[in-house]
Amino acid sequence: MNMPMNPMPLNNSLLARAAGKLGPRASLGLGLLVLAVLVALPLLHLLPADSALHVSAYTLTLVGKILCYAVVALALDLVWGYAGMLSLGHGLFFALGGYAMGMYLMRESAGDGLPAFMTFLSWTELPWYWYGTSSFLWTLCLVVLAPGLLALVFGFFAFRSRIKGVYFSIMTQSLTFAGMLLFFRNETGFGGNNGFTSFRSILGFDITATGTRAVLFLCIVALLAGSLYLGLRLARSKFGRVLTALRDAENRLMFCGYDPRGYKLFIWVLSAVLCGLAGALYVPLVGIINPSEMSPTNSIEAAVWVALGGRGTLIGPLLGAGLVNGMKSWFTVAFPEYWLFFLGALFIVITLYLPKGVIGLLRKEKEQ
Amino acid sequence: MNAATTHQADLPLDTGHLVGKGVNVRHGTILTLEGINVSFDGFKALTDLNLYIGVGELRCIIGPNGAGKTTMMDVITGKTRPDSGEAWFGEQLDLTRMSEVQIAQAGIGRKFQKPTVFEALSVFENLELAQKTDKSVLASLRARLSGAQRDRIDEVLATIRLEGSRQRPAGLLSHGQKQFLEIGMLLMQEPHLLLLDEPVAGMTDAETEFTAELFKSLARKHSLMVVEHDMGFVDAIADHVTVLHQGHVLAEGSLEQVQANERVIEVYLGR
Numbered sequence: 308m309n310m311p312m313n314p315m316p317l318n319n320s321l322l323a324r325a326a327g328k329l330g331p332r333a334s335l336g337l338g339l340l341v342l343a344v345l346v347a348l349p350l351l352h353l354l355p356a357d358s359a360l361h362v363s364a365y366t367l368t369l370v371g372k373i374l375c376y377a378v379v380a381l382a383l384d385l386v387w388g389y390a391g392m393l394s395l396g397h398g399l400f401f402a403l404g405g406y407a408m409g410m411y412l413m414r415e416s417a418g419d420g421l422p423a424f425m426t427f428l429s430w431t432e433l434p435w436y437w438y439g440t441s442s443f444l445w446t447l448c449l450v451v452l453a454p455g456l457l458a459l460v461f462g463f464f465a466f467r468s469r470i471k472g473v474y475f476s477i478m479t480q481s482l483t484f485a486g487m488l489l490f491f492r493n494e495t496g497f498g499g500n501n502g503f504t505s506f507r508s509i510l511g512f513d514i515t516a517t518g519t520r521a522v523l524f525l526c527i528v529a530l531l532a533g534s535l536y537l538g539l540r541l542a543r544s545k546f547g548r549v550l551t552a553l554r555d556a557e558n559r560l561m562f563c564g565y566d567p568r569g570y571k572l573f574i575w576v577l578s579a580v581l582c583g584l585a586g587a588l589y590v591p592l593v594g595i596i597n598p599s600e601m602s603p604t605n606s607i608e609a610a611v612w613v614a615l616g617g618r619g620t621l622i623g624p625l626l627g628a629g630l631v632n633g634m635k636s637w638f639t640v641a642f643p644e645y646w647l648f649f650l651g652a653l654f655i656v657i658t659l660y661l662p663k664g665v666i667g668l669l670r671k672e673k674e675q
Numbered sequence: 676m677n678a679a680t681t682h683q684a685d686l687p688l689d690t691g692h693l694v695g696k697g698v699n700v701r702h703g704t705i706l707t708l709e710g711i712n713v714s715f716d717g718f719k720a721l722t723d724l725n726l727y728i729g730v731g732e733l734r735c736i737i738g739p740n741g742a743g744k745t746t747m748m749d750v751i752t753g754k755t756r757p758d759s760g761e762a763w764f765g766e767q768l769d770l771t772r773m774s775e776v777q778i779a780q781a782g783i784g785r786k787f788q789k790p791t792v793f794e795a796l797s798v799f800e801n802l803e804l805a806q807k808t809d810k811s812v813l814a815s816l817r818a819r820l821s822g823a824q825r826d827r828i829d830e831v832l833a834t835i836r837l838e839g840s841r842q843r844p845a846g847l848l849s850h851g852q853k854q855f856l857e858i859g860m861l862l863m864q865e866p867h868l869l870l871l872d873e874p875v876a877g878m879t880d881a882e883t884e885f886t887a888e889l890f891k892s893l894a895r896k897h898s899l900m901v902v903e904h905d906m907g908f909v910d911a912i913a914d915h916v917t918v919l920h921q922g923h924v925l926a927e928g929s930l931e932q933v934q935a936n937e938r939v940i941e942v943y944l945g946r
Contacts, residue, residue, distance in 0.1 A: 544815065545816075546812065548796055548800050551795050552804055555796075556794075558791065559787070562779050563804060564776060564864065570812055570815075
């Protein structure tokens with residue numbers, strides 16, 4: 308922290324001061340508790356199925372999925388909550404990371420031959436962009452490069468042209484829609500509307516084995532913890548304060564001598580890469596990736612997670628992703644046809660009554 | 676991304692803090708505007724405007740609404756490009772070819788008409804961001820305040836009388852305090868030339884008086900250009916007044932001279 312330890316402003320009540328002192332310690336404790344549970348879950352999954360403490364594959368996959376979404380929410384919050392740029396296309400970066408990993412998994416299950424969908428199209432050789440995808444190392448590079456480079460190019464032109472606000476949101480939305488249409492085509496070489504599925508192994512390990520699933524889950528937990536740590540460091544750095552300033556008064560910032568383009572591009576690309584990594588871990592866990600992941604509604608849903616949890620905080624988006632997806636998995640079983648109406652209503656309620664999300668509500672309670 | 680260093684490589688600047696150091700001001704003129712024309716969709720905002728500001732001068736610009744005062748500031752800070760004419764900062768920096776960010780880094784600070792501060796950040800953080808330093812992305816990622824930088828912030832906090840509010844979010848300050856914070860942010864930039872658009876608007880009498888004192892103490896170390904409607908304030912600070920009317924200079928001189936000028940009286944009182 309750069310801030311000096313200063314006496315709190317006089318207008319703060321004693322109670323708030325006490326809460327402020329208790330706050331960080333309590334939330335750190337809570338965070339460690341959550342982390343312990345998340346690390347314990349995959350270990351309990353390894354227990355024999357008849358054990359009372361056994362965690363089923365369904366539960367582990369569901370929680371793992373939500374954790375991947377939480378990374379996306381955090382990444383989106385870095386550009387929306389901190390830098391004030393609402394992206395409605397983050398699903399694209401998530402899907403690109405997922406597709407990059409999917410390519411490797413398809414090659415792994417195809418062995419020396421071509422992936423099944425290519426044989427089906429009676430292709431005889433791999434398209435050029437599939438070369439090297441049988442290497443796990445190159446796949447990891449692709450997972451970072453594919454979303455990262457796309458974000459870099461898009462961001463470079465968008466920020467250079469000073470595209471902001473709703474125009475920026477619409478453009479990101481169109482970008483993911485264009486991606487979806489492109490990936491729907493069989494000729495694009497990514498399995499058309501079926502996408503990739505029926506994976507067999509990852510790095511030689513059976514992908515449906517309990518052990519593999521447990522390790523994948525732990526990787527996701529590590530990614531989430533890493534992203535959170537990174538977010539925390541950024542938010543507390545001068546870089547983070549410049550982003551906040553950018554969000555609130557970009558003109559003032561320029562007249563202070565800062566070039567906003569570099570700052571926007573940095574956080575934008577970083578956010579895209581985090582999404583790509585989340586997608587890459589999501590695919591082997593869930594076992595499927597198809598173009599519907601790029602559908603605009605997915606990206607809009609991600610914005611709802613962030614808004615519900617609380618923009619401009621680090622814990623808020625994680626809470627939001629957990630709450631909305633938890634509700635979704637219950638709702639889609641109980642009243643499947645009403646989920647989208649409920650989601651829409653939720654967004655309206657948040658916008659009208661909870662501009663700072665659940666976190667804002669909690670903070671208000673604490674202050675009173 | 677690293678605008679600070681690339682910029683300084685191709686422009687003859689150093690990081691000197693005093694007026695004249697770094698900016699070449701051989702002829703004693705910090706700002707030169709010659710034959711500036713700006714029009715928006717046929718409306719002529721500035722017509723053949725000539726203006727010279729000397730090093731260390733405190734110049735007041737007055738003029739009725741729509742005289743082109745804000746447009747002129749936009750031209751100087753790179754926000755608006757003139758259709759024709761020349762704008763020089765010192766002898767060698769061509770303002771018509773520099774971006775807003777480059778101009779700010781070269782040493783022109785601007786205060787907006789409506790006080791604009793970073794509302795979500797504390798007063799201290801507002802000053803921290805404004806501080807003259809390397810403002811590239813990499814530098815901000817690694818930045819840590821040195822003791823000297825911290826002292827400088829404290830010094831400015833004292834100058835603008837906001838020591839008691841250093842940790843307050845800037846959004847909670849009163850209107851007048853925000854005005855002072857913005858002036859403080861300008862001081863942190865250590866600019867050679869300060870452009871101040873209606874700095875005392877909405878201030879109490881005591882605050883206005885204090886601002887007048889503050890500006891007078893800033894002149895000579897910095898060059899100041901103040902746009903103001905409050906004639907009492909202008910009288911208190913200015914040694915030199917320029918009257919703008921319909922996009923060009925109508926009169927120039929001391930406030931008394933200007934007020935005695937018949938054309939000025941005509942413009943202000945109507946014909």
